[in-house]
Amino acid sequence: MEQDRRYLRTQMQKENIIQKLKERGCRITKQRLMLLDIILEEDCSCCKEIYYKASRLDDRIGTATVYRMVNTLEEIGAISRKNMYRITCDQDCEMENACTIEFDDNTIVELSSSKWNQIIQSGLLACGYLNGHHVRSIMAKSYE
Known part of the structure; x- marks a missing residue:
């Protein structure tokens, strides 16, 4: 039951973030969705950790993609690096x-x-x- 609630809460957060990204004119790519899932599902302590987890899933992803995504998420207020660490x-x-x-x-x-x-x-x-x-x-x- 609690796991179902957590899943629904995460999905609502994801949909809200995707909407904000679209409003900013960002394309919603497979890599961005994967990074968003990693950030929402995991307790990552830094961009490098996000990159390591993402590169295990897609070896074509670059560190710059991760940093840009984290910066964008911070700009739209979806995450705060102060709390991320x-x-x-x-x-x-x-x-x-x-x-x-x-x-x-x-x-x-x-x-x-x-x-x-x-x-x-x-x-x-x-x-x-x-x-x-x-x-x-x-x-x-x-x-x-």
Whole structure:
């Protein structure tokens, strides 16, 4: 039941965004629809993550297409980059692929939210920042 409501809510959002894009004179291409689905269905933390997910579905998509789409969505008020990078899972959250890390050799590691939280907690503790506190949220700034 809840999944059905979420699906309907997502479809309504998608239709509303498509209408706004049409009003701006944007063509509604298969790649734009795919990017919109990824953004609406996934919790992406940055344009690169959107690109990686999209390139798995269509290897012809370019990073410029992703950046343009995100900029357009931001311009029409469909998304806000300020909120796009917020990570809100606590230590009990079980979301898969909550964090994607890319290394300099182009390898990628996807961490569940619980593993991501464990790594952050361990790092903060090792550096002396926790001092009995618990992480409420993390705001990652994009270097894009």
